[in-house]
Amino acid sequence: MTRSEENYLKAIYHLGSSQNKAVATNAIARQMDTKPSSVTDMIKRLSEKGLVNYRKYQGVTLTQNGRNAALGIIRKHRLWEVFLVEKLNFSWDEVHEMAEQLEHIKSEQLIDRLDEHLGFPKFDPHGDPIPSKSGVFKKSNKRLLTEVPLDTEGICVGVKDSSAAFLKFLDKNNIALGDKIVVREREEFDGSLFIEIDENKMHISNQIASNLYIQLEVL
Amino acid sequence: MTRSEENYLKAIYHLGSSQNKAVATNAIARQMDTKPSSVTDMIKRLSEKGLVNYRKYQGVTLTQNGRNAALGIIRKHRLWEVFLVEKLNFSWDEVHEMAEQLEHIKSEQLIDRLDEHLGFPKFDPHGDPIPSKSGVFKKSNKRLLTEVPLDTEGICVGVKDSSAAFLKFLDKNNIALGDKIVVREREEFDGSLFIEIDENKMHISNQIASNLYIQLEVL
DNA sequence: ATAAATATTTAGACAAAACTAAAAAATAGT
DNA sequence: ACTATTTTTTAGTTTTGTCTAAATATTTAT
Known part of the structure; x- marks a missing residue:
């Protein structure tokens, strides 16, 4: 999966496909700071790969595969945030940019070792829950x-x-x-x-x- | 700078521009597992950006800017390798792939904090020297x-x-x-x-x- | 119910980074 | 010195991900 595809999946997840609501093209474009036409292009590609359900003009939802992929990226993002705050002493508001990059590093092994190194944290520094390897996570108590x-x-x-x-x-x-x-x-x-x-x-x-x-x- | 540009600079550095020898197009293609024609394309781009000195058919050397950029990437690569081995308990032969990705993370702050977190190591787990922020490094005692x-x-x-x-x-x-x-x-x-x-x-x-x-x- | 407004999609272009095939320059061998 | 070989470059495509402009579908308001 490309970096761009990963970012789209994450955006779709955050925009409500977590609750399985269909997400509008325009909303994705706004979130990703891009044009609706670009979104349509990408959605088609994701649909062909079986990561989203798509019907023209009807918005988009994640498939099970798509959701798993999104959760995997969110897991990586949040674990890296914990690392940056706990180990490198960054503060909560400095870490997002860096984590946006780190979340795309491809290595199961790496992220599992990082998880272990951090003591299997359940929440990131912003209080958001960290999905486990298998995609389960606690409800936020934020x-x-x-x-x-x-x-x-x-x-x-x-x-x-x-x-x-x-x-x-x-x-x-x-x-x-x-x-x-x-x-x-x-x-x-x-x-x-x-x-x-x-x-x-x-x-x-x-x-x-x-x-x-x-x-x-x-x- | 793009990821691809960074990889080319690193390859040119390793292929002898560290000793300021001109590096052949073919050699770069071999090293990067790509075609010579692609190398020519990229060299032109790097040349326009002032990162390499290039004369058709005469091979390529790094400019001061190019060398600094290359050293910056090598610094990041080797610091991440130290992290992977010392903190996440990977062994020497498992870390290269991951470091290849991590070296492209863009954040001065991050790499400086990582450096500090690791105790300012002077050599990576393979015994290769780690350039300082300003690009100086000890000669390898490997x-x-x-x-x-x-x-x-x-x-x-x-x-x-x-x-x-x-x-x-x-x-x-x-x-x-x-x-x-x-x-x-x-x-x-x-x-x-x-x-x-x-x-x-x-x-x-x-x-x-x-x-x-x-x-x-x-x- | 229909016109106006809004949202979405299509078509056509572009830039980055790669490729193949062919041309041109450099090098080597006799 | 002149072929033959090797290296390098050019020209023309491809793919990914983006864009603009135009066309089409949907929704909203009267």
Whole structure:
């Protein structure tokens, strides 16, 4: 499979073929920053290879083979992200570009050894689940801080609003990706939260909480 | 730069442009398992980009830019090989294919962090020197066991004859890549050697010794 | 139900990187 | 010095993946 084919499969998966919804040509074009006509071309090729189901004008879904291929690429992407963050000390927001390249390295052996080297992680640094070799994965336990149950420990894995202003705010208040967070109390009146962040108590507004993603621990 | 361009530069470097000899079209074609006409095409492109010096029918040399690019790729290749062997426990003979792919990953940051993660190694698992960020590297201290001075410790990093028969012999005699080796005595009569291999004393024929590469330690 | 808007596909081109076949230059052998 | 051989280059195609422009299908709005 070519690199380009892999990228299309991944895009189709992310655009909803994970839930087996048919994905529109236009949506793929937007996602991949390319033209709809190019997408049509590629879809035909993928269809001939039995990786997608395609009927003219009706959008596209992944076949079982296509889905497996997509999951394989996602597995590689996320394992490499873990490597970059855990072993090379990159931060969550620096790794995507590199992982986009690394995910196309072809070697079963390599990715299995990497998996082992990393201790078979189940989630990537953004809290997204890592499919196993055979394509199974845990449901993500990533949710907004506003939706986390009380007294349950989680790890800060992402932001919804990635504006400079918000990131600066986080920085000033010593909230960083990877921090351990527990919600201790929810204020009914304004939806603000009392939290503990790496053992320090804090009070944050609903505004803030609704822009922070937390990954809850799962066994 | 495209992947293909990078591979051509590397091939030209290895074929003698390291010593600034002009490299023949045919030689490149052989090395890259491609046709001479394809090589001519590519050389023209590289020449337009200022990466090689080219005069029709006269062969090709690398420009300074070309040489730097080639060294950059070699640096990446060899650092990834160290990673594969040291961190993922692959053996010397399994890593080349993977490194061929990994060497094309584009990210200065990534390779510098990898370098640091590995402790700034100066040689790869085959005993070949790793160019620094700025393109300088130690001369290889890789040589045949027959040419190693007495009482000088080295590490077994390669074989000249990689026939199954020879590899089987090594296996049977417990000689493996990565073993520490010291030559204690050379027998004038038949050129055989008394060596210590990981503390065990052994006597090996000149035949054997002249097919084993040793990397001598350097500071 | 039909016109307007939107989405999708087709047709034809292009660039990169390869190929084959044929021509031209360089080298070697006598 | 002049063939014969080898090497290199040119010319013309092919494949992959993209593009633009035009044609066709579908959806939406009245």
